[in-house]
Amino acid sequence: MLGLVSNSSGTLPVDVLKAALPIGLGLASAAFLTLKLSHSSNGFSSDKSIPTVPLRPGDTTHDAEYREGPDLFLSRCEQEFGPVFNCYIQGQSVTAVSGRLVREVFLNDNFSFSDAIDDMTGIRAFTQSVVKSNGDPDNTLAHEMIRDNISPNLPLFTPRIVDLLESILDNKLGYCEAKLVKNPLLIIQEMVASAMANVFMGPEVAKDPKVIETFSQCTYDFAKILEGTRTKASWNAFFNRRKYGNKMLNPMHHHVQVLVTAAAPVILERRRQEAEALAKHEAGDTMAHYERPLDVLQKFLDNFDKYHFVDLEDVCGHILMLVLASVHTTSDTSTNLCYYLAAFPECMEPLLEEQNEVLDQMTQEREKLRQDQMDKDEVQSMDDFKGTDLDPAKDREFSAQALKKMVKMDSFVREIFRYRTERLSLVHTARKRVMLSNGMYISEGAKVIINNHSVHQNMEMQGEDVSDFRPWRFVGKTKNATKAATDYLPFGMGKHACPGRFLAIQQLKTVGSLMISKYSKIDVQDKSKAKAVLLSRLGDPLATGLIFTSRGSNAKTSKE
Numbered sequence: 001m002l003g004l005v006s007n008s009s010g011t012l013p014v015d016v017l018k019a020a021l022p023i024g025l026g027l028a029s030a031a032f033l034t035l036k037l038s039h040s041s042n043g044f045s046s047d048k049s050i051p052t053v054p055l056r057p058g059d060t061t062h063d064a065e066y067r068e069g070p071d072l073f074l075s076r077c078e079q080e081f082g083p084v085f086n087c088y089i090q091g092q093s094v095t096a097v098s099g100r101l102v103r104e105v106f107l108n109d110n111f112s113f114s115d116a117i118d119d120m121t122g123i124r125a126f127t128q129s130v131v132k133s134n135g136d137p138d139n140t141l142a143h144e145m146i147r148d149n150i151s152p153n154l155p156l157f158t159p160r161i162v163d164l165l166e167s168i169l170d171n172k173l174g175y176c177e178a179k180l181v182k183n184p185l186l187i188i189q190e191m192v193a194s195a196m197a198n199v200f201m202g203p204e205v206a207k208d209p210k211v212i213e214t215f216s217q218c219t220y221d222f223a224k225i226l227e228g229t230r231t232k233a234s235w236n237a238f239f240n241r242r243k244y245g246n247k248m249l250n251p252m253h254h255h256v257q258v259l260v261t262a263a264a265p266v267i268l269e270r271r272r273q274e275a276e277a278l279a280k281h282e283a284g285d286t287m288a289h290y291e292r293p294l295d296v297l298q299k300f301l302d303n304f305d306k307y308h309f310v311d312l313e314d315v316c317g318h319i320l321m322l323v324l325a326s327v328h329t330t331s332d333t334s335t336n337l338c339y340y341l342a343a344f345p346e347c348m349e350p351l352l353e354e355q356n357e358v359l360d361q362m363t364q365e366r367e368k369l370r371q372d373q374m375d376k377d378e379v380q381s382m383d384d385f386k387g388t389d390l391d392p393a394k395d396r397e398f399s400a401q402a403l404k405k406m407v408k409m410d411s412f413v414r415e416i417f418r419y420r421t422e423r424l425s426l427v428h429t430a431r432k433r434v435m436l437s438n439g440m441y442i443s444e445g446a447k448v449i450i451n452n453h454s455v456h457q458n459m460e461m462q463g464e465d466v467s468d469f470r471p472w473r474f475v476g477k478t479k480n481a482t483k484a485a486t487d488y489l490p491f492g493m494g495k496h497a498c499p500g501r502f503l504a505i506q507q508l509k510t511v512g513s514l515m516i517s518k519y520s521k522i523d524v525q526d527k528s529k530a531k532a533v534l535l536s537r538l539g540d541p542l543a544t545g546l547i548f549t550s551r552g553s554n555a556k557t558s559k560e
């Protein structure tokens, strides 16, 4: 691979590659992962003053009671034992932390989500064998990579993302007259994988079907690894460390190679074009210039030394880690959003009305900008706008600006996260003994789990009817779907809060907007399973399909 990338500064020692950490979550939520692990009998190492919730007669863990009614179980625990209590759940002994105290877990570096995932799965050995550089126990690099290369460019990425999401939807689902789709995740996964591949690897690489296959499938291979054995979690971690620390046995190695093989010729061609433009420029052609492609691959290569990458394989390893964090999480939640549209059909028309109002407003604003330029003689005729940012053909596109103005859609999405998010999740390991502000101590090595129920189903924080799905709950409030805070935890909070949430929410809002503009009706195939799907956990298989009906024969079903 040498020669494709600029001179490297050599391999950095890799201590712990926490950049891969997001996968622990991204994969399918800590709950999904940990539930696959079996019970640890380590007991609690927390302060003895922390109450332990007694088991129901006949139960050996709290899992059954929790699964039967998580809200009921956790309300009872909080009422009887207060905001901090021990229970045996999701395969381990954990201390649940509730309400205002959750911020003390998220904001204290002595609580680590990545340590907890590694304790349970041995994931760090696995990730170390996928990438070669950048050992970063606090995962600041992955944050930085997303913060500097993806989030600020989101408005520029948006047209490509929307275009791909729409064309694949048209291609795979198209015009429907009560068409049953047993597994809509497959369609949405392809939509999201294609959009993410375009953003991460660039349009040329993303044309390769093998790359799309890697983007949509690598998470499943990864899940198989984490599923591991059904023995003790610690054995599971031990086994994974031994097996997947070996590069050749690590299935991610194959996916990295797919990316490298597809990227190499594209990078060479980009280099050739750049050199050609430079040569022309030097020969006096002042118009000749090379337009740098806008994608994460190019950004990483341009910052090769800054990020201390080793070679192209290393760059692709890092990209693969981002894929594991992003594609399945976004596909799963976007699919779930369609089930909410089906379960609450009364939302479809208000959402479509809002969409039309926003697009009308955008059209008027853009028309005014065009007219201003005409009045100032900056352009000769309306035809001059063709192919520019102000092209009238783009007036009704779902631009980043238009999506931002869709406040009902935003509230709908945030309410889905509030309503659905797993009630107990995000296990953190205490790196040191920590005293919480209520005076209780969490001992070094103890596992703490976040009681999301105490936040998302809390009337003081969320308003009334917390057990109901109220789509417009957040309209008119300064609480948008990306705002990670003490009253909204689907993306965590504090310095480790998911840095990809801006991209994820924008894709979710786009999928929702496409669905309501193209389909007048979405029904759940088996209504008896509708509620179960709404409350499914990230990564759960879908219990039933969806039936789609297009908005009449004039519906826009293909991109001409």
Ligand code: HEM
Pocket: 021, 022, 025, 026, 106, 113, 138, 139, 140, 142, 143, 146, 150, 322, 325, 326, 327, 329, 330, 333, 489, 490, 491, 492, 493, 494, 495, 496, 497, 498, 499, 500, 501, 503, 504
């Ligand atoms: C609906 C989709 C998503 C959900 C629900 C989600 C959720 C989360 C959560 C709960 C965390 C842990 C936060 C904490 O420890 O406090 C996290 C971390 C992370 N996520 Fe996401 N995420 C999503 C999409 C994405 C996307 C699209 C990307 C990449 C573009 C991404 C990249 C990351 C990274 C790098 C971290 C690690 C942050 C750290 O440890 O400092 N996520 N995510």
